[in-house]
Amino acid sequence: MSYPRADDADICLLLEGTFPYVSGGVSSWVNQIIRAFPEIRFAIVFIGSRADDYGSMKYALPDNVVHLEVHYLYDFTTPEKNPKPRHGDTVAFEGVDRLHKCFRHAGSPDPALEAFRAIAPEILPGGSLPEGDFLHSKEAWEIVSKGYREQCTDPSFVDYFWTVRIMHAPLWKLARIAHALIPARAYHSVSTGYAGFLGALLHQIRKRPLILSEHGIYTKERKIDLFKSEWIRDNRNVFQRDPTELSYFRQMWIRFFEWMGRFCYEAADPIIALYENNRLRQVADGARPERTFNVPNGISLKRFAPLRALRPATPPPVLCLIGRVVPIKDVKTFIRAMRRVVNQLPEAEGWIAGPEDEDPGYAAECRNLAESLGIADNVKFLGFQKVDELMPKIGLTILSSISEALPLVILEGYAAGVPTVSTDVGSCRQLIEGLEPEDRALGPSGAVVNIADPQALADAAIALLGDPAAWQAASQVGIARVERYYTDDLMFAHYRRVYEKALAAEDD
Amino acid sequence: MFRSKLILAALAFESSAWSSLALGSSSDRVLLLFLAAHAASSALIASFAWALLPSRMARPRLPVLLFLFGMGFTVPLLGFVGVVAGVHYLRLLPPRGRQERFSAVELPEIDVHLGHGTGFRQAGMRAFLANSAAPIASRLRALVALQNISGRVASPLLRDVLTDPSEDIRLLAYGMLDSKEKHLNEAIHQQATRLHDAPPDSAERLDATRKLADLYWELVYQDLAQGDLREHALRQSLGYTEQALASAPDDAALHLRHGRLRQSLGQPLAARAAYDRALTLGMPKTRIIPYLAEVAYDLNDHAGARALMRELGDWQSLPRLRPVIAYWNRT
Numbered sequence A: 001m002s003y004p005r006a007d008d009a010d011i012c013l014l015l016e017g018t019f020p021y022v023s024g025g026v027s028s029w030v031n032q033i034i035r036a037f038p039e040i041r042f043a044i045v046f047i048g049s050r051a052d053d054y055g056s057m058k059y060a061l062p063d064n065v066v067h068l069e070v071h072y073l074y075d076f077t078t079p080e081k082n083p084k085p086r087h088g089d090t091v092a093f094e095g096v097d098r099l100h101k102c103f104r105h106a107g108s109p110d111p112a113l114e115a116f117r118a119i120a121p122e123i124l125p126g127g128s129l130p131e132g133d134f135l136h137s138k139e140a141w142e143i144v145s146k147g148y149r150e151q152c153t154d155p156s157f158v159d160y161f162w163t164v165r166i167m168h169a170p171l172w173k174l175a176r177i178a179h180a181l182i183p184a185r186a187y188h189s190v191s192t193g194y195a196g197f198l199g200a201l202l203h204q205i206r207k208r209p210l211i212l213s214e215h216g217i218y219t220k221e222r223k224i225d226l227f228k229s230e231w232i233r234d235n236r237n238v239f240q241r242d243p244t245e246l247s248y249f250r251q252m253w254i255r256f257f258e259w260m261g262r263f264c265y266e267a268a269d270p271i272i273a274l275y276e277n278n279r280l281r282q283v284a285d286g287a288r289p290e291r292t293f294n295v296p297n298g299i300s301l302k303r304f305a306p307l308r309a310l311r312p313a314t315p316p317p318v319l320c321l322i323g324r325v326v327p328i329k330d331v332k333t334f335i336r337a338m339r340r341v342v343n344q345l346p347e348a349e350g351w352i353a354g355p356e357d358e359d360p361g362y363a364a365e366c367r368n369l370a371e372s373l374g375i376a377d378n379v380k381f382l383g384f385q386k387v388d389e390l391m392p393k394i395g396l397t398i399l400s401s402i403s404e405a406l407p408l409v410i411l412e413g414y415a416a417g418v419p420t421v422s423t424d425v426g427s428c429r430q431l432i433e434g435l436e437p438e439d440r441a442l443g444p445s446g447a448v449v450n451i452a453d454p455q456a457l458a459d460a461a462i463a464l465l466g467d468p469a470a471w472q473a474a475s476q477v478g479i480a481r482v483e484r485y486y487t488d489d490l491m492f493a494h495y496r497r498v499y500e501k502a503l504a505a506e507d508d
Numbered sequence B: 001m002f003r004s005k006l007i008l009a010a011l012a013f014e015s016s017a018w019s020s021l022a023l024g025s026s027s028d029r030v031l032l033l034f035l036a037a038h039a040a041s042s043a044l045i046a047s048f049a050w051a052l053l054p055s056r057m058a059r060p061r062l063p064v065l066l067f068l069f070g071m072g073f074t075v076p077l078l079g080f081v082g083v084v085a086g087v088h089y090l091r092l093l094p095p096r097g098r099q100e101r102f103s104a105v106e107l108p109e110i111d112v113h114l115g116h117g118t119g120f121r122q123a124g125m126r127a128f129l130a131n132s133a134a135p136i137a138s139r140l141r142a143l144v145a146l147q148n149i150s151g152r153v154a155s156p157l158l159r160d161v162l163t164d165p166s167e168d169i170r171l172l173a174y175g176m177l178d179s180k181e182k183h184l185n186e187a188i189h190q191q192a193t194r195l196h197d198a199p200p201d202s203a204e205r206l207d208a209t210r211k212l213a214d215l216y217w218e219l220v221y222q223d224l225a226q227g228d229l230r231e232h233a234l235r236q237s238l239g240y241t242e243q244a245l246a247s248a249p250d251d252a253a254l255h256l257r258h259g260r261l262r263q264s265l266g267q268p269l270a271a272r273a274a275y276d277r278a279l280t281l282g283m284p285k286t287r288i289i290p291y292l293a294e295v296a297y298d299l300n301d302h303a304g305a306r307a308l309m310r311e312l313g314d315w316q317s318l319p320r321l322r323p324v325i326a327y328w329n330r331t
Helices: A025-036 A090-104 A110-123 A131-136 A138-151 A157-180 A193-206 A218-228 A248-267 A276-284 A301-310 A331-344 A360-372 A387-393 A408-415 A428-433 A437-441 A454-465 A468-485 A488-504 B002-022 B028-052 B061-074 B078-092 B125-130 B136-148 B151-163 B167-197 B203-221 B227-247 B252-264 B268-280 B285-298 B302-313 B319-329
Strands: A009-016 A042-048 A065-072 A184-189 A210-213 A271-273 A292-294 A318-322 A349-353 A379-381 A396-399 A420-423 A446-449
Touching: A009 A025, A009 A065, A009 A193, A009 A488, A025 A408, A025 A488, A042 A157, A042 A193, A065 A157, A090 A110, A090 A138, A110 A157, A110 A193, A110 A248, A131 A138, A131 A157, A138 A157, A157 A193, A157 A248, A184 A193, A184 A488, A193 A210, A193 A218, A193 A248, A210 A248, A210 A488, A218 A248, A218 B167, A271 A276, A276 A292, A301 A387, A301 A408, A301 A468, A318 A331, A318 A387, A331 A349, A331 A360, A331 A454, A331 B227, A360 A379, A360 B167, A387 A408, A396 A408, A396 A454, A408 A420, A408 A428, A408 A468, A420 A428, A420 A454, A428 A446, A437 A468, A446 A454, A454 A468, A454 B227, B002 B028, B028 B061, B028 B078, B061 B078, B125 B136, B125 B151, B136 B151, B136 B167, B151 B167, B167 B203, B203 B227, B203 B252, B227 B252, B252 B268, B252 B285, B268 B285, B285 B302, B285 B319, B302 B319
Parallel strands: A009 A042, A009 A184, A042 A065, A184 A210, A210 A271, A271 A292, A318 A349, A318 A396, A349 A379, A396 A420, A420 A446
Antiparallel strands: none
């Protein structure tokens, strides 16, 4: 597969696990933004885990994407054969040691950020801290064994050693990407994490502005994964375990992503959130408040308004969850809620419209759950669907997620006249009940329920589907709300200003 | 002031001693006078020098004084100068650190991995978790501690904080509940597959059926299913229990389970029949009677409940039921 190539670009988008290989809210947003600015030449750096985790592109590349690079962090190149004993650069390793001391030091993050700025350029090709030294030098071994002796509360050194290796290995890969990347006049990352780290590196070596737009809060989502993940070992025995403590390796991973986020926040300006709570979260995680502001998502009314005419007179008894089948969407709660919905409205159906390839294990669990609840016939897994075709056939959009930002699906449903029942996460309450007094005066455009409460979710859905008048009212409110506050024109105007400022900036 | 008087007096005595010698007389009386004056002067200079000594060198007092006196007395003139110069020199020296005495000790047997304990020991977990004003970090640790507690106790606590204002707390609680549920559902799926594949009337079939009955009951017991889901789990468990009973009609434990399920589904009469059957099959009375009393209570048969509880009063082995037994035994 050949990708477009160019010698330079205006804006370079740094995308981790999203557009164009994964479909979903963030990807559609990226697609929207690129197409909204045909005069800007975009480059894209896609960062993924392993090539096998992704299929073909889910989006056609817009014409103004002049350059695309695809990198996989965990596709390791063949390791060095028979590495020789070697010494690393003592000054560089002292810097590494100092940086880690600063990480552990509670209080102001400034010393750590400074130590990071000093050491970061050294991992670039030609620097004094090459990957080989990290993997094979005596100094690296000493730092790792010292870290284990002084800090690690898990007894297994082997696990500690490999955790350190696997955790840090992608940083050199990112450094190589940064080194070889074509010049751009500004960098735009859509998350912190690895893409954000790459952005911070690029900002430091290329002296061009880094824009950060966060949809979900990456660090927080990583934490959810890490709290739940079962692959992280805990080797403490019953006498060593403090029941109130997370396993050390889990804490290591959490801290790793927290600091990756910090580095990115430190380099980025502006830092854009979708809504106020997320902005506050960014500030709490280390973003400077004066650099942050909110730009809510917006959607194209032109595309969705005609769908309203296609709706049947009474709402179809179909509850539809539109989204990837992944744990964060808590599809299982939706399936459980369907058990009650079917008890009350036997003809009701629950549709799950979204790709299942991202977490096949979870998708299988969901299917098994539907089976064990005896509602395999009422719950349909449709795979990826075109939203435009789906909307006229459904009665409600359902969001059972445990974490969201400002979901496009709700807005798209509103524009097509479909009310929503959603969990109280991200800005969903604001989307359903309104934010400012005028917005609230419109009334509710659906219902909000607590997370992981299938009973409440089912009752709210039954209340709307079973009462055509209430459903019509919610549908009308949804239409009014999206037309007034969440159009793409508003969003593009904001980003036009952001891009103009970044492109016009002098070199730092 | 006192010191300068001492030295002046010493000088006065010494000069008078020497002057008495200088008069040229060689009588014994003059020599005695000289020695007396010289001794007095030496004593004065010794006490002067002693007062100037650093405290760590001034002890023991008498020998040091005698030494200083001896120096001044036996080495005329030069002794004086030596004592004064020596004391002055000692005062200029930096104080020497005391010599530490080292001794070898055994390494204490401490597990280094235990080093960084947080020492969080909180009683009243529910109140603490529900207190959204408490520091998030401590509440997170309290939540993590719930990981080692049985689902029946932990699940209601975890569910309580699903609506907490702090997202971290919510998400952690959710993750923990979810993983409990996930394990059970995985096991249910495995056993269902096993049941599906097992030949009819085989021992494996019976085993899978029993396990499924157990697992669905576990969902209810650990309080992981509410409302319609609880009802569904109860009915599934009941279905599998009845299937298992068809193959093993004399299994007392299955009859007990059957009774519990019927009771949870609000069918006290069917429950009582199942409990009676379990009793006749040899299930110990202490295990059945509390449930029978519950059934009697559900049926508004309070006298029956009291009679049953009185029967239990003779048993000492039910500490958790003691208050209940005591209540029903009051007349």
